[in-house]
Amino acid sequence: MPELPEVETSVQAIQEFADQSLESIEIYNPNLRWKVDSKSFKKLFGLKVNKINRRAKYILLHIEKSQILIHLGMTGTLRIANKKSNFYKKHDHIEFIFQKGKLIFNDPRRFGSMHLIGEPSKHFLLDKLGPEPLSREFDGEYFFQKIKKSLSPIKNALMNQQNVVGIGNIYANEILFDARIRPTRKSKTITKKEHNKIAESAKKILKIAIKAGGTTLKDFYKPDGNKGYFKIDLAVYDRANEKCKNCKKESIIRIIQSQRATFYCRKCQT
DNA sequence: ATCTACTCCTGATTGC
DNA sequence: TGCAATCAGGAGTAGA
Structure with a gap:
């Protein structure tokens, strides 16, 4: 996880x-x-x-x-x-x-x-990593410059650790929902304005999750016990066929992108 | 250079 | 209930 x-x-x-x-x-x-x-x-x-x-x-x-x-x-x-x-x-x-x-x-x-x-x-595992998403280096302008010519879907770009680190399948889905961007969009079609929103959403969602982790720290790491990972209140991940939390009308759909599950609202994410 | 599919492994869940 | 098929939050690597 x-x-x-x-x-x-x-x-x-x-x-x-x-x-x-x-x-x-x-x-x-x-x-x-x-x-x-x-x-x-x-x-x-x-x-x-x-x-x-x-x-x-x-x-x-x-x-x-x-x-x-x-x-x-x-x-x-x-x-x-x-x-x-x-x-x-x-x-x-x-x-x-x-x-x-x-x-x-x-x-x-x-x-x-x-x-x-x-x-x-x-080290070979670290030398190609992109910036930390919560650092000042990572912002809409940086991400725009980095992937403005890329043909791969924006969700893949978000999960690519050479572009920005730390984001995996759950948070990529959540961030793009928050930013109202469809995960299948080709990276090169994302406007600067949309990039600003993506960067903003990324920081917001990750901060919320870190805070949630902090509050459950006591249960998570007790000596001789491990109850497993915490989960923030997810809006789209693993919510296929449930009503969108934003429009409350459309159902969240699940598709496969690069062998990974993608969840989004067809109405809210464009 | 860019991008996708495959792959490593076990365990939980789903379907018949 | 049992057993097989499917799916899982990562990411390096091979090959297109």
Whole structure:
């Protein structure tokens, strides 16, 4: 599930480990999207995590001159556990043992990843990423310039991490509904004015979602428990055949775009 | 260079 | 109830 708001929530939830030393790391199953290099992680024993932050949908744990790079994929979750508990959940892959607790990475579908890396901006997973959607760099003018010649649908452009990061299938649908733009529109046909609205909607929707994540943080990240991701009140995603929340007349339709489900209102989104 | 389809994997849900 | 088919929120990669 994790898109930018969920990853941001996770980063906030594990801040207690910033400033703690890694006592050891347990690798139960190194098979993720790329095989985890167990050897390199063993060199980290005894070192301190100085900072934990996010770039796009990646989580970074900074340790002196290297950092642990984590991607949650589709089904990855982090959970905090008490140090004494030995509760193993199915699909637990990696466990970081700190002074005051444990951080466990669980991922049933194994689309997530974990790397030990050097300079983040030079890593192959990060070096082509576009700007953060909540930064000043991302605005209508930027997006217009970036995709004004593109033939691909605006929804694909929004989800393309080289254009702007952090937006996945749910929020792309929600953002375009908020902006009243039809997801199938070719990017090159989007006017500057519409771009301003898209950028505005993107910031608005993501901020609302981050806030919602913050309010449910307590339930989400309890030691030894993980109730799963929060959901904001979605207007179109997974609401096929339901009445549009804007016009209250037309039904939301579901189509497939580039193998992914797209939801929109034919009346409100043009 | 741009764009789309395929692919990795397990689990929940839907349909017969 | 059982079993098979379908679908899932990501994104690198191959190939058109």
